[in-house]
Amino acid sequence: METKAENYASELIERQWLSNKSFEITLSKPTSFEYMPGQCIRLVHDAIERDYSLVTTPTDPNLALCIRNIEGGILTSGLSNAPLGTRLNFNGPHGYFTFRPSARPAVFVATGTGSAPFVSMARSGVTGFTLLHGVSSRADMYYASVFQSTAENYIPCLSETGKSSHEFFQGRVTDYLDKNLTARRYDFYLCGRREMIRDVTFLVDERFAGSFIFTEVFY
Amino acid sequence: MKIYTGTGDRGKTSLFSGQRISKSNERIEAYGDMDELNSIIGALIACFGPQRSEPVGELQQIQSDLFAISAILATTPDSPAMDNIAGIGQQHIQFLEESIDRMEEALPELKGFILPGGHPTAAWAHVARTVCRRTERRIVCFLDASYKMQAPDLYQRVLIYINRLSDYLFVIARYCNHLYDAPEKLWQK
Numbered sequence: 001m002e003t004k005a006e007n008y009a010s011e012l013i014e015r016q017w018l019s020n021k022s023f024e025i026t027l028s029k030p031t032s033f034e035y036m037p038g039q040c041i042r043l044v045h046d047a048i049e050r051d052y053s054l055v056t057t058p059t060d061p062n063l064a065l066c067i068r069n070i071e072g073g074i075l076t077s078g079l080s081n082a083p084l085g086t087r088l089n090f091n092g093p094h095g096y097f098t099f100r101p102s103a104r105p106a107v108f109v110a111t112g113t114g115s116a117p118f119v120s121m122a123r124s125g126v127t128g129f130t131l132l133h134g135v136s137s138r139a140d141m142y143y144a145s146v147f148q149s150t151a152e153n154y155i156p157c158l159s160e161t162g163k164s165s166h167e168f169f170q171g172r173v174t175d176y177l178d179k180n181l182t183a184r185r186y187d188f189y190l191c192g193r194r195e196m197i198r199d200v201t202f203l204v205d206e207r208f209a210g211s212f213i214f215t216e217v218f219y
Numbered sequence: 220m221k222i223y224t225g226t227g228d229r230g231k232t233s234l235f236s237g238q239r240i241s242k243s244n245e246r247i248e249a250y251g252d253m254d255e256l257n258s259i260i261g262a263l264i265a266c267f268g269p270q271r272s273e274p275v276g277e278l279q280q281i282q283s284d285l286f287a288i289s290a291i292l293a294t295t296p297d298s299p300a301m302d303n304i305a306g307i308g309q310q311h312i313q314f315l316e317e318s319i320d321r322m323e324e325a326l327p328e329l330k331g332f333i334l335p336g337g338h339p340t341a342a343w344a345h346v347a348r349t350v351c352r353r354t355e356r357r358i359v360c361f362l363d364a365s366y367k368m369q370a371p372d373l374y375q376r377v378l379i380y381i382n383r384l385s386d387y388l389f390v391i392a393r394y395c396n397h398l399y400d401a402p403e404k405l406w407q408k
Binding site: 096100101187194197198201202204205211212213214215217 | 223224225226228229231233235236237238239298299300303
């Protein structure tokens with residue numbers, strides 16, 4: 001499905017803090033707005049534009065975005081304080097980071113709020129994937145329940161010190177891929193920090209040759 | 220968004236359909252030349268004065284078509300990613316042919332080989348024409364290497380479009396000299 005990006009007006013309905021660093025905002029959904037799971041919208045607020053992936057499904061009555069609160073970030077600090085009812089304009093949908101079923105197993109790799117497009121995909125019915133989610137602490141595993149019920153393997157990769165447990169892997173997502181994932185061809189979907197995307201891409205070239213890679217750079 | 224990820228630092232790149240391939244692959248050569256062609260058409264557009272909007276709008280439409288063709292070349296035909304790409308159809312080819320016919324009506328009859336040059340717009344159009352021909356050869360190399368004689372239809376239409384675009388660029392070079400009253404120099408044997 002090809003969707004053309006248009007300008008829309010929306011309203012801030014709800015804000016929920018997911019951790020001390022991230023929050024989710026719910027926006028009213030314009031009637032004519034359509035998107036695919038994994039796509040993002042470009043929020044325009046006080047003349048600043050930023051792209052955010054939707055965590056909702058196309059059939060949900062509203063739109064929701066997961067936002068990392070960046071200290072000193074002009075848009076994020078505005079969004080973290082804006083009163084409910086604030087009018088927010090956006091343009092979209094944007095991006096091609098959508099799930100493309102194939103015979104190869106899907107491996108989703110995210111860092112931080114880069115899990116957002118995978119939340120939308122999972123809520124929209126995508127199942128049976130492996131998800132490696134690089135987070136700094138257990139407090140950042142706020143979408144665990146979504147993935148526990150949809151993923152074949154949900155593996156949070158924690159960078160905080162400690163030992164691996166049945167709940168998470170201690171180390172970076174690249175450490176897990178290098179040591180634990182069986183070498184074969186996969187469809188890799190990478191979303192998050194560009195350093196992660198670069199490192200995983202090189203690892204795929206070396207260890208999982210013939211795999212397909214789809215990427216969305218967040219920050 | 221940051222422009223760089225560094226994923227191409229070791230000589231490979233990702234296709235839109237997800238495969239990782241060497242930057243020396245014929246497919247990459249083909250859409251690399253397409254990028255060069257598009258940029259040269261941009262240089263041609265930049266040479267038109269503000270009062271010449273007619274060729275500019277047409278050339279910008281061609282630039283958009285070339286983006287679509289680059290996306291087609293960067294995607295394997297059987298990929299679901301192809302659903303996101305606008306194809307090249309008969310209407311795009313017809314657009315070029317009608318424009319060629321319209322410009323030719325305004326031009327004097329061709330009486331020999333023309334030396335590339337004249338007004339800067341015409342000179343750039345000739346550069347674009349030669350790069351267009353090279354791009355066409357690269358696409359044929361890619362199709363020969365990948366599909367032998369059985370290239371999918373969408374690639375066949377790309378070939379027709381690029382072949383017609385070379386003709387268009389030849390005619391618009393002449394048309395530019397006509398617009399700016401620059402004399403055409405014929406080849407003297």
